[in-house]
Amino acid sequence: MAITLDVNGRTQEVDTDPATPLLYVLRDYLKLNAAKFGCGLGQCGSCTVMVDGQAVFSCVTPVMTLEGRKVTTLEGLGTIDAPAPIQTAFIEVQAAQCGYCIPGMMMSAQALLQKNPQPSEREIRDALRTNLCRCGTHMRILAAIRRAGELMKSAAAEKAGTG
Amino acid sequence: MTQDINRRTILKAGGALIVSFSILPAWAQEAAQPAPGPKLPGSLNDERFLDSWIRIDAEGKIVVFTGKAELGQGIKTALIQVAAEELEVEPADIALVTADTGRTADEGFTAGSQSMQNSGTAIRNAAAQVRELLLAKAAEKFGTGSGELKAAEKVITAPDGRKAGYGELAAAIDLHIEAKPQSMLKAPGTLRIIGKSLPRVDIPAKVTGGIAYVQDLRLEGMVHARIVRPPSYNATLAQVDASRIEAMPGVIKVVRDGNFLAVVAEREYQAVSAMRALATAAQWIENETLPDETRLPEMLAGLEREVGTVAQEGAPHFDGKVF
């Protein structure tokens, strides 16, 4: 069955079983690497993407529920040459060991920062409760998210100043 | 204990947990033939040619090879630092190829904190020897002693200002030669790059959805497979009616080989769905079953036991010398 999806601002048609979880559509059909398969059970957060600005587990979200909604993956935030503030922050802070959990962490954090540009430490930690890191990168991940908040703030100020 | 250990004998052993396994085949390095010639540093001992580790083309492009894989431990960055240091170039001048069956040395597993020790040592020594060869070639060209020359930014400069690029010098050198046991390694006081913290080269791709993991490989004509695991240890596959599964969308083949059961499909999720259906269709004869999880305390209490003293309170007996 053909399903129309809006992924990273591009409308795409995929011909798949409507029960297929979004994660498989992203990775296998759309060839996007950022969302990762960790558990497939909604338990680890490595597959986290944003749907209409909310962090969701793509491994347990059937594509049929996504028509008319906006899916954003890490690829949709920025690129290696033009990174988004959250990507710049993770690079600056070197917040990755194996990096497998990181895209999911970043999407949970991005969803938080979009709603709440100045989250408290408690709010950051709460937003990341759904994401596991096996390497133990937690302290750097937290530092990177605080840094992303600062970078987003200065980017917004710059825009307001020049715009 | 050489007797055949099965679950029952483990449980009967009471108190002791016996885990038996064998490692077959052994580490890849052990399978390699004993290296002829003198002992060379690190993995150079197994992969003895300089050009197995370092190549420089006529344009001066430097490629370094390692048989180890980046797993987030940062070896890509660290190995680049080592190579750049000894070659007297900048880290950005080095392209590093990691664990590639067709192109790099077979350095076995990437494990046990061995990458810098073995691969790093090989690369450091090979880089130092290549640098010496470049200097010697430049000395020959300029008619000077190589000790008077300076190597920097992929250029060797003579005291009178004459210059020769790494590319042009490398074109006149055969790097397909065996490494020597001794290298002119840079003295610790002169190190520019080793010992500094550099940003990890693998992180930008990992935070932007680049290709970083084996899962990101998408090969031409690639299909997907999933294995149906047996329900318990030593279960045998009695029968499976695969016809319904074979008719599922995208399914290419159900593979059965004795007790091994798997399914191949065009798309990954088709393989997952077919695997689940296949698991339901498969009938297994279970020979060894795990204890009933809901009754573990009773099961443990019912096992044979051995009573002994683990700890005893009271004044310890002591006849040693008191200082």
Ligand code: FES
């Ligand atoms: S893969 Fe989705 S939560 Fe683990």
Ligand code: FES
């Ligand atoms: S960085 Fe490896 S799992 Fe988080």
